[in-house]
Amino acid sequence: MKHIFLCRNMYFTATTFKILKFTKRKRSLCRLICSNPSLPNFKKVGRRENRNASSWRVMFFGSDDFSLGTLTRLNDEMRTTKTVSKLEVVTSKWHLNPVRLFGQQNSLVTHEWPIDVHLTKGFDIGVVASFGHMIPKEVIDSFPLGMLNVHGSLLPRWRGAAPVNYAIMHGDKITGISIMRIQPHAFDVGEVISKKEVQIHSKEMAPQLRKRLSEIGGEEIISCIRKLPTCLENAEPQLDYGVTYAPKLTSDVGHINFEKMNAKCIYNRYRGLFGMVPLMTSWNGLRLTLHDVSECDNSNTENQLLIGINTVKNSSQPAPSTPGQVFYDKKSKALVIRCIENSFLIVRRVAPHRRKPMSALEFYNGYMSKQDKAKWMFI
DSSP states (O other): OOOOOETTTEEEEHHHHHHHHTTTHHHHHHHHHHHHSSSSSOEOHHHHHHHHHHHEEEEEOOOSSSHHHHHHHHHHHTTTTEEEEOOOOOOOOTTOOOOHHHHTTTTTOESSSOOGGGTTOOOSSSESSSSSSSOOHHHHSSSTOEEEEEEESSTTBBBSSHHOOOOOOOOEEEEEEEEEEEESSSOOOEEEEEEEEEOOOOTHHHHHHHEEEHHHHHHHHHHHHTTTTTGGGGOOOOOSSSOOOOOOOGGGGGGGOOOTOOOOHHHHHHHHHHHTEEEEHHHHHHTEEEEEEEEEEEEEEOOHHHHHHHHHHHOOOOTOTTBBEEEEETTTTEEEEEEEETTTEEEEEEETTSSSEEHHHHHHHHHGGGSSSGGBBBO
8 A cells, every 4th residue: 555654734655755855845845844843753644544634724815806716616625525624815905806805705814915924824835826916935935835826827828917818819729727836036937736728719708718717727726735745746847938928917008000910919909908908099199999899700690791891892992901991881880990911800889088988880970970081090
């Protein structure tokens, strides 16, 4: 029988001890245990005893809706299977953030960031999901099993604060979840314990994909916790190639350049920024945001709109080769914007600066019909 060494709530297989020799992190863990006179000597326990005894004390770090997928599963695990025996929450100061509200509704002890390192005593491991703060080395090292992060991409692609958004904006077909060990002084560079691939649907918006990944991430972290500590032996360094970055979103990323972007690229950006940053352009010096955006392609089932766009393609007025040229299709009541590569973007609502969104028909009546067609341009 494969034996497991037990000390308090900490378990080590013979294989783990072998790897301790080669891994700095695990050597430190071994020294921490063996040098503490208050801990009893190791003893051997059988496979069945270990299965019943493996319950872990988890401190969770998170701050937004993506965090809830992991926190919800940890809470469920604590109240059902008891794989998680203790759960407390660390979150940001914003009193309305969803993690804080979940903690209050489920009677979880909740701490406000930053925390004193002494609060981590009595916990085996830290779990992070979309926390948004650099965690100091002393906090990471205070957990005997370290800290694990639930990241919304297949690392090393899309390290950073907005991996879901950038995956969609760049037209990725596949993304996923990575469970990784947190390292001090840098984001998203630690060893990866597990990955789960997820297909991005062609018309999926960022909030929808984010919700799916949040739920999948919760399942993946529970799978890892159930395999502690042996799953830590499978941690692998991230590859040196294929690294891309997903920095925090700013309003600048919403600016559209019709002379450099085709319709698919713009539509992907709309999907990736949906609900966070609007697409922005200008009409004769007036700033506009674009809403209810779609790409015209062969799969479009709106025959009236396709007929209208085909008319635009064959139109000689205004100049058909000018990206950014705007047309109004009366049958479908939509704006049609010419992009590069003879592609077309469909926009059904726009919002002039500091005004509520209006329909394409309202924009046509209030703005386009009063201008010469040569000036029907989005820049």
